[in-house]
Amino acid sequence: MRNRFVAQRVGFALLTLAALVVVIPILTIVATIFIRGAAAINWEFLTAMPRDGMRAGGIFPAIVGTIVLTLGTAIVAIPLGVGGAIYLSEYARDTWLTRSIRLAIINLAGIPSVVYGLFGLGLFVLLMGFGTSIVAGSLTLAIMTLPVIISTAEEALRAVPTEFRTVSASLGGTRWQGIRYIVLPQALPGIITGVILGLLRAAGETAPILFTVAAFYLPRLPRSPLDQTMALPYHLYVVSTQVPGMPAKIQFGTALVLLALVLSLNIGATMIRSYFRRRRQW
Amino acid sequence: MDKIRTEHLYFYYGRKQALWDINIAIPERRITALIGPSGCGKSTFLRCLNRMNDTIPRTRAEGRVYLDGQDIYSPDTNVVELRRRVGMVFQRPNPFPASVFDNVAFGPRVLGLYSRAELADVVEESLRSAGLWDEVKDNLRQDALSLSLGQQQRLCIARVVAVKPEVILMDEPCSALDPIATLKIEDLMRALSKEYTIVIVTHNMQQAARASDFTAFMLSDAERTGQLIEFGPTADVFTRPRDKRTEDYITGRFG
Numbered sequence: 457m458r459n460r461f462v463a464q465r466v467g468f469a470l471l472t473l474a475a476l477v478v479v480i481p482i483l484t485i486v487a488t489i490f491i492r493g494a495a496a497i498n499w500e501f502l503t504a505m506p507r508d509g510m511r512a513g514g515i516f517p518a519i520v521g522t523i524v525l526t527l528g529t530a531i532v533a534i535p536l537g538v539g540g541a542i543y544l545s546e547y548a549r550d551t552w553l554t555r556s557i558r559l560a561i562i563n564l565a566g567i568p569s570v571v572y573g574l575f576g577l578g579l580f581v582l583l584m585g586f587g588t589s590i591v592a593g594s595l596t597l598a599i600m601t602l603p604v605i606i607s608t609a610e611e612a613l614r615a616v617p618t619e620f621r622t623v624s625a626s627l628g629g630t631r632w633q634g635i636r637y638i639v640l641p642q643a644l645p646g647i648i649t650g651v652i653l654g655l656l657r658a659a660g661e662t663a664p665i666l667f668t669v670a671a672f673y674l675p676r677l678p679r680s681p682l683d684q685t686m687a688l689p690y691h692l693y694v695v696s697t698q699v700p701g702m703p704a705k706i707q708f709g710t711a712l713v714l715l716a717l718v719l720s721l722n723i724g725a726t727m728i729r730s731y732f733r734r735r736r737q738w
Numbered sequence: 739m740d741k742i743r744t745e746h747l748y749f750y751y752g753r754k755q756a757l758w759d760i761n762i763a764i765p766e767r768r769i770t771a772l773i774g775p776s777g778c779g780k781s782t783f784l785r786c787l788n789r790m791n792d793t794i795p796r797t798r799a800e801g802r803v804y805l806d807g808q809d810i811y812s813p814d815t816n817v818v819e820l821r822r823r824v825g826m827v828f829q830r831p832n833p834f835p836a837s838v839f840d841n842v843a844f845g846p847r848v849l850g851l852y853s854r855a856e857l858a859d860v861v862e863e864s865l866r867s868a869g870l871w872d873e874v875k876d877n878l879r880q881d882a883l884s885l886s887l888g889q890q891q892r893l894c895i896a897r898v899v900a901v902k903p904e905v906i907l908m909d910e911p912c913s914a915l916d917p918i919a920t921l922k923i924e925d926l927m928r929a930l931s932k933e934y935t936i937v938i939v940t941h942n943m944q945q946a947a948r949a950s951d952f953t954a955f956m957l958s959d960a961e962r963t964g965q966l967i968e969f970g971p972t973a974d975v976f977t978r979p980r981d982k983r984t985e986d987y988i989t990g991r992f993g
Contacts, residue, residue, distance in 0.1 A: 549795075619832050626790060628822025628901050629848040637848065638834055 481647055489645035490709045496709025500632065505675040508694055511702055513675075515710055521590075521685035522717065527592025528681075529601055529658045534651055536598070537605030541647070544606070545613035546621075546635050558610075566737055570663035571601040577667040589682040593669025600664050601654035608653065612646025613639060646728045652725035656718055662689040672698075688714040741766040741905060741935040742787060747801035749782055749964070750790065756782045760801070760854065769936045771950035771972065775987070776779070778956040779964025780939040784907050785936065787819050788824035803943055822849065824952035829892035829910045833882035833897070838865075838874050841882045843900035857918060860900055868896035869926050888919025893927055895926065898935075905909035906930065908938040912945065923947040943988060947976050955984045 548554040553572030576596025586592040616639045622632030639645075664668075670690035678685040692710045695702050740763040749757035757779045760770040764770050772780040786799055789810060803810050810820055820843075833841045842861045851857060861878070865871040868979045870892045874880070884892055891911055898906055908927075912920040920942075927936055927949055940946050946953050955968045968975060968984045979985040 459794070520984070592957055619828070620834060622790070622793065623828070623832055623834070624795065625818075626788065626826040626828075627845040627848065627897065628842070630818050633848045637844065642835065669931055 465647070468530045479645070486715065488710055492705065493710075493712030496705040497712065502707055503568035504711070507675070509690075510673060510699055511706070515686075515688070515691060515706075517674060517677055518686040518688045518691040518710070519713060519717070521687040522689070522714070523606075523679065524590060524685060525593055525597060525665065525687055526655055526659045526721075527603055528590055529597040530595060530651075530655055532598035532653060533601040533605055533658075537548065537651070538609050538647060540602070540606045541609035541613060542635065542640075545569055545610045546631070546639070561603045561606050565607065568663075569661050571602060572596055573667050574665040575599070576664060579639055586671065586683050588667075588669060588671075588681060590669055590678055593665045593683045593685075593687075596664045596668045597658040597661065601663070604657065605650050606656035608650025609643070609647045611649065611738075612643040617644040641732070644732045647730070648725060648729050649706050652721065656721060657720055659721065660689055660714065662693050665690055688717070739766045740764060741806065742937075743802075743804040744786075745802040745804070747783075747786060748798065749779070749786060749800070750798045751794070752796045755963055757786070758962040760964070760966045762966055762969055764935065764937060765952060766935050767931055767933065768951040769931045770939065770952040770954060771946035772937065772939045772954050772956060773960075773987075774945050774946075776941075776954035777963070778958050780956055781909055782938060782941050782964060783956070784909055787828055787905070788821050788913050789815075790821070791830040792817065792861075793981060796832055813896060823903055824897035824903050824907060827891070827894050827898055827906065827908045827911045830914050831887055832893055833885075833890050834989065835881070835883055837879045838882050838885070838893060839878040840919060842896050849901060861896075864896040864900040865893075866891045867899050867930065869922065869929075870896055870978075883939060885906060886919070888915050888922060891915060891919070891923060891939065892926065895923075895930075899930070903934065905937065906937040907959075910939050912939060913941065920945070923966075925946050947972060955981075957983055957987070 500521065501514045505516060507513035525671035544554065544558065548557075573596065576592060576599070580586050580595045581588055584592075586595075586660050620638045620642070621631075621634045624638050629637070655715070658664075665687055669687070670695060671684040671685060671686050674684060674686050688710065692707070692714060696707050696708055741765040742762075744760050744762050747760040748755065754814075756846060760783060772783065773884045782791065785809075786803060789799075791797050791799065793902055799811055801811075805820070805824065809815070822973055834844065836844075842864050843857050846857060846860050853861065862875075863875060870889060873889060874885070874893075882890065885951055891914075893907075895911075912923050915923065924945065927938065928985060931937060931951070937949065938946075950969065950972045953972040954966060955975065957965055959965070968979060968981045970980075975984060976988055979988065
């Protein structure tokens with residue numbers, strides 16, 4: 457009789473331990489980056505061009521580059537991804553074709569990002585002739601992001617009870633009206649989560665942009681979508697491994713800016729999500 | 739005057755036959771109750787009347803269903819418009835997770851009514867005819883799910899009334915409700931039957947006897963699922979059933 461209470465205690469202790477094992481390293485990493493990176497952060501670092509072989513000055517073009525690339529990714533990936541998810545969840549019949557599409561999407565999510573980078577190099581940079589450019593980089597990142605967006609959005613759509621679609625139809629709504637006014641608003645928080653998860657991954661990836669857009673050292677802002685640009689993840693790689701005599705505070709500063717960008721995107725997404733949860737009407 | 743008439747209506751879920759040769763004429767602006775034991779095809783039949791079964795894959799209807807003399811299974815039927823004309827109230831109250839106002843306004847909105855003032859009029863009128871107006875008028879913005887189940891069901895009725903249908907199908911609308919809420923719905927049906935043709939599926943024999951003008955008794959036997967055994971004025975069916983099986987059922991000998 458006593459045993460099950462002991463078992464419960466042991467169980468809770470193990471679970472708490474598991475949580476700590478996960479959380480503590482993350483907190484340590486984040487704290488280290490914050491403490492050591494904060495010294496580098498000043499107005500110049502955030503708004504100036506790099507100087508002296510990137511050993512001094514700022515990382516402004518890399519910040520702008522990452523923001524532009526993430527926006528470009530969003531423009532391509534959100535409509536395609538959400539559209540695809542709506543098709544798969546609401547319109548597609550359950551045939552071997554749709555089943556294999558779904559399987560392919562799940563598998564695509566597991567492909568290493570460097571493969572996407574090479575794919576982008578082959579398709580967008582060379583074959584389609586965009587060259588090493590923001591367009592090619594955004595498209596590559598979008599392709600990489602699509603599986604995440606499609607599968608999470610589809611799941612969110614499927615989680616909306618069928619009954620709502622039935623009721624909408626029973627009131628003389630077309631299928632699309634049911635989706636537009638009932639299903640989509642219900643699924644929106646979940647869709648936003650998927651979109652943000654995908655975009656966060658895109659914002660932090662190095663390999664896909666390596667061959668398709670990222671400039672090693674380009675101390676100016678991009679002038680057109682067909683221009684190259686610096687980007688934070690690649691810049692971090694460069695300052696950490698490719699340039700001798702690099703001050704550590706620039707490395708940590710760059711990491712901190714990337715981290716802060718990703719984190720603020722995350723917080724923004726959470727706020728949008730809870731806003732829509734609270735609103736719950738059309 | 740018959741609002742709905744069926745001729746040799748058969749229905750199949752895949753290979754499984756579910757309705758057998760249903761011939762019935764449902765009178766306009768009356769309440770018709772469908773009774774019978776579970777699995778006798780009442781709900782299936784009800785859902786044939788607005789082609790709600792179409793949404794279930796691999797189902798098939800044979801025969802004719804006429805609404806005002808028009809065959810609703812003919813290829814040129816606009817199913818979306820049909821469902822506006824033949825509204826439906828479901829077993830479990832199922833308001834959208836939105837405000838009371840938006841629930842009732844949904845139908846008018848999808849039909850293209852956007853003017854704020856007109857919407858407000860339709861919403862009030864519909865809530866009044868569903869007997870819910872006095873309970874919710876002070877706070878139309880409240881979440882529909884915060885209402886009691888009985889109120890939610892009346893909200894669903896208001897939502898149907900708002901699209902001005904001609905027929906209202908009710909699929910055991912009171913099965914989730916307590917007796918008081920049930921009586922309210924029955925009073926409401928009585929009031930609505932002045933304007934609408936109502937077809938209600940019910941498991942509750944007293945409800946059929948109390949609240950309907952006509953009663954149809956359905957039954958399955960070993961070979962044929964979903965037969966219409968008897969149909970007539972409620973008083974006749976309950977006091978002078980023509981068929982032995984009807985009598986057995988309403989006197990509680992099986993089912």
